[in-house]
Structures are given as structure tokens and as C-alpha cells.
Amino acid sequence: MPANVMVGYDGSPAACAALNAAAVLFPDAHAWITHIWTPPFASTKLRRRLRTAAASADELVELIEREGAREADAIAATGVALAKAAEWDAEPMVKRTIGSEGLRLAQLAEKLDTDVIVVGDRGLGGAEALLGSVSDMVVHYATVPVLVVPNPLLADEAAALAAGPVVVGHDGSPGADAAVDRVRRLFPSREVILVAVRDEGADIPVSPAATDLELVRLDEPAGLGRWRERAVADALIDYAGSRGAAVLAVGSRGRSLPREVLLGSVAVAAVHRSQRPVLVTHS
Numbered sequence: 001m002p003a004n005v006m007v008g009y010d011g012s013p014a015a016c017a018a019l020n021a022a023a024v025l026f027p028d029a030h031a032w033i034t035h036i037w038t039p040p041f042a043s044t045k046l047r048r049r050l051r052t053a054a055a056s057a058d059e060l061v062e063l064i065e066r067e068g069a070r071e072a073d074a075i076a077a078t079g080v081a082l083a084k085a086a087e088w089d090a091e092p093m094v095k096r097t098i099g100s101e102g103l104r105l106a107q108l109a110e111k112l113d114t115d116v117i118v119v120g121d122r123g124l125g126g127a128e129a130l131l132g133s134v135s136d137m138v139v140h141y142a143t144v145p146v147l148v149v150p151n152p153l154l155a156d157e158a159a160a161l162a163a164g165p166v167v168v169g170h171d172g173s174p175g176a177d178a179a180v181d182r183v184r185r186l187f188p189s190r191e192v193i194l195v196a197v198r199d200e201g202a203d204i205p206v207s208p209a210a211t212d213l214e215l216v217r218l219d220e221p222a223g224l225g226r227w228r229e230r231a232v233a234d235a236l237i238d239y240a241g242s243r244g245a246a247v248l249a250v251g252s253r254g255r256s257l258p259r260e261v262l263l264g265s266v267a268v269a270a271v272h273r274s275q276r277p278v279l280v281t282h283s
Helices: 012-026 045-055 055-085 102-111 127-139 155-163 174-186 226-242 259-265 265-273
Strands: 004-008 030-037 089-096 116-120 146-149 165-170 192-197 214-218 247-251 280-281
Touching: 004 012, 004 102, 004 127, 004 247, 012 055, 012 116, 012 146, 012 155, 030 055, 030 102, 045 055, 055 089, 089 102, 102 116, 102 127, 102 214, 116 127, 127 146, 165 174, 165 226, 174 192, 174 247, 174 280, 192 226, 226 247, 226 265, 247 265, 265 280
Parallel strands: 004 030, 004 116, 030 089, 116 146, 165 192, 165 247, 192 214, 247 280
Antiparallel strands: 146 280
């Protein structure tokens, strides 16, 4: 059954890359190409033109409302055109907010019962940096799986999207079991590989639904705290690369109140450090 996908789209190269990658991963999907319209409600170039054209502050506000809405609709329409060219059944969604774009995306996805949210990764400046902050917020607050797509993908990483396996970080927790379940629903025809970064001999419980999957053990790194969590993420990332994975999937913990702990430090590190798409699931 085709997936219902929500793509966070701002017209940036990172957003275009995320859309194109998702179209390969989720063929024939239904997609909401979602542009969140936020203050100052118009691009820098458009605001510069409108400041010149406006005779008063009131007129400037009116012009920004009108022309900014038109610009937002055009951005979403461009994304829809790209999605339809990739053979998705796509429709635009433009929502205005004065709060967090990422939180708004997460709310919309939950309301529409979306199967997965797709966003671009963190950038270094301008629109990419804005999208990066959005992707971080979506990952932390969404209740549905979130696919974060790095930009750019190298040739082998892009080629893996079509048929590469999905590597799932697995630690025996309920969050890891939920990740396996979500992955098998989203990628029913893909090979799924469970990877546990644990000491040799450590017990790694696997749910009955996942006993047919390959389970690979990697040596657990030494150290404590954030350094260890980053090392675990790097081990998962390296293994995903060695297997030519299309996606690395990690699950949330759901055990404590602070948002990063709730998500899981390994998941946070994987999203920020992986050069392949990362799927974050939430238990």
C-alpha cells in the first residue's frame, strides 16, 4: 500500500534533495508538499521590492500579506511539480504560523495520520540553516516517523536508495522494537538488518515479529555519556555504509522527560552525523 508522506518544503536545495530521495524510497506515494509560511512572511528580495513600492507602513503590511502569500503558494506549487514528475500523487499545503515551523509540521502530520515526515538535513547558512532548525524540531516533537535526508548524497549513497537494505539500530528496548515494526511497514519489500552495538554475550531481546531478521553485533565502544553515544551512532553509520544501506533507522527511548533524552542521544547523533538518510521512529 502506498505511503502517505508529508514533505517539509521551503524551495531550498536541501528540500529538493529530500523530496527526490523520498520519491525513490516511497514510490507511488501520496504526498502533502507542505510549506510553513512564517514571519517575516516574504523573502528578503521580495521585501526589498515591496519596501520601495509601499507609500506607508500600512501599505507595506498589506503588500507583504498579499505578495508573501502568493510567494508561499508558488514555493509549494514548485514542490508539487517536482513530486508529480517523480510519479507521486501530490498536493500542496501552505500553513501560516508565528511559532515553530518544525512543531507545526509535526502537528499537521499527526492530524493527517501521515506515515512519515520527510525533511532535509542541517545546513550552514541561509535557507539551509532555517530548514536545519526545522528538521531538528520535527525530529524531537513528531509522533510519526521522520526521515532526515542529508544533502548532498554521493553517487553510491544515491544509488543505494533504489534497492539498498534498511539498517536498524537495535538495543532490545521497546523503542527499538517499534522502529523495526515501523520500518517493515514503510519498506515492506526491503531487506532489514538489525544491528546491536553491545558487549559480546550481552542479552539482546528481539520481539517475535523480528526473529526472522539478520542480527549483527558490533563491539560496544568504551567511554561514558555523550562521547559513547556518538561512538555508538558512528558504529551504526559505518555499518550502514559497509552494507550499502538506503536508510539507517533508529528508535526513540521514551523513558524520560528531557527532549533529547526522550529521543535518545544515539538517535540525535545519528541524525547529525550520518551521510545517508536517517529514519527516526517514536515509540
